Amino acid sequence: MVKRSGRRPGNQDTRSSILEAARQAFAEKGYDGASIRAIAGDAGVDPALVHHYFGTKEKLFLAVMNAPINPGELIPQALSGPRDAAGERLVRLALSVWDSPAGAAALAVFRSALSNEWTARLLREFVVTQILRRAVSELIDDPAEAPLRSGLVATQIAGLMVTRYVLKIEPLAGLDPEVLVAAIGPNVQRFLDGPLPKI
């Protein structure tokens, strides 16, 4: 049991205990399987305290991952505007994050997912299932196609990240973002509204 006396909002021990319990829960049960209630139990605190410190499960997860940005807050940028230019907006949004001051930390999470099974699982469940799939559902006519279409979009966005920022392949690494938006945006658009093969 964590000692619960003292000024709670400023109690770094309690905050750390919750983060540690959350890290273990996410690692063992995945994003979907972990619950605030169980995490609170493991940390020996009331669930209300978890909400007090971290807000939603999504925000707790982002804190565990040391995420520099909340992808869920950025997605509306990609949704607003003409639907037939959504591919370009998604590429522009991804580049703007990675080229920003928070980009290095976002890259660190991504790199970690490439060598660490549980980070990979969480990135997969959280970024792809929670964030990207939700956004893609808003951009397409048939929600049943969201898993495949968002997966295909993920291939292009992840590949742009790996080649430009990790492998630093030229000319990609040095190109103006808008050149990449113009070159790659229409391909992402085709993944959103082009024909799909029968599965």
Place this chain on the structure above:
Amino acid sequence: MVKRSGRRPGNQDTRSSILEAARQAFAEKGYDGASIRAIAGDAGVDPALVHHYFGTKEKLFLAVMNAPINPGELIPQALSGPRDAAGERLVRLALSVWDSPAGAAALAVFRSALSNEWTARLLREFVVTQILRRAVSELIDDPAEAPLRSGLVATQIAGLMVTRYVLKIEPLAGLDPEVLVAAIGPNVQRFLDGPLPKI
């Protein structure tokens, strides 16, 4: 100086010395900057012996990387056939390698490049510049466009690899290769023969 007596073709010390000198030379000078002559000098052997053991610089490089396949030997498969289906053939070729018994080792080299600066540099110089760019040059009308077009193709192929095999994102991870060929091939094709933005 490596002792040069004994049965040379079977001399594991000499072979190891050459490999070690080559590893250092590739790491320090990159693929283009490293020369067989300099590597032989560092290993204290005659350049002819390097050729005897390893053949070309390309093959020496593949030996240093423990590469399970020689991409240069696979590329002709992607080149033969109608040019407007080259995108599909490139995706099919990539999937056939990664799904093959050699796939795990190929993935290991790729993973290593994601966390190791010198492997990244070599993968960049070798796979992208030597192999992919050469192949793409054969598939397009204006060779001056080869760097950008092959870079764009690399974003899609690398992204497919990362999402399907490393992050194991569903439904991508479990899909039949031909479904992915049909879904992604046309996008690679657009990178080969579609419009390019002004740089």
